[in-house]
Amino acid sequence: MFVLYSKVEFNSYCPMHVILPIKRKLIKVNTEDVNIIQSMDDYIKIYLHNGQSLIVRMTMRQVHELIGNKEFIRIHRSYIIPLNAIEMLDSSSVVVNGKEYPVGRVFKKDVYRAFKDFNRIQLH
Numbered sequence: 001m002f003v004l005y006s007k008v009e010f011n012s013y014c015p016m017h018v019i020l021p022i023k024r025k026l027i028k029v030n031t032e033d034v035n036i037i038q039s040m041d042d043y044i045k046i047y048l049h050n051g052q053s054l055i056v057r058m059t060m061r062q063v064h065e066l067i068g069n070k071e072f073i074r075i076h077r078s079y080i081i082p083l084n085a086i087e088m089l090d091s092s093s094v095v096v097n098g099k100e101y102p103v104g105r106v107f108k109k110d111v112y113r114a115f116k117d118f119n120r121i122q123l124h
Contacts, residue, residue, distance in 0.1 A: 018066050020046075020056050027054065031067050036096060037080040073114045076104040083118040 019026050035047045039060050046054045046063075056063070064072060064080055074080045075094055079101050088095040089111070093102055103111050 020054065022054055022056055029054065031071065031082075034067065034072075034082060035085065036082075036101070037063060037067075037072075039078040071118075073107075073111055075107050075111050076102050077106075083114060086115060089115055 016032070017028050017030050019028055021027075029046065029048070033048045033050065035049050037060070038045045038047070040055070042059075043055050043057050044060060044063050046056065048054070058066075060074065060077070060080060064074055067080075071084065072080050072082050081094065081096050081101065085096045086094050087098070089103075091103075091108070093100045094111070095101075
């Protein structure tokens with residue numbers, strides 16, 4: 001897998017695009033276009049804002065490392081979401097684009113911490 005990085009103002013790097021192997025092709029995907037990532041056993045399904053979805057053979061851990069841990073959070077063993085897409089967060093679920101997704105027990109503390117930190121950075 002290939003990743004193109006863009007330098008951001010606080011001297012860290014975050015991927016703006018990822019290159020994903022899909023059906024013997026390499027497809028460039030803008031990380032800002034990612035709506036939600038869902039696990040499907042040995043594959044993942046990436047839902048994009050334009051309604052398109054991509055199926056890639058990789059693990060959730062691999063895709064989370066590839067797209068960057070600062071803007072995306074794993075909320076459940078089956079879901080990764082962009083932090084800026086969270087509309088509502090409660091003790092057992094998040095709402096993204098009007099749809100509710102479960103927050104796994106194991107991920108709950110990390111989700112709350114990441115959501116608070118992300119929004120604190122956005123406010124300043």
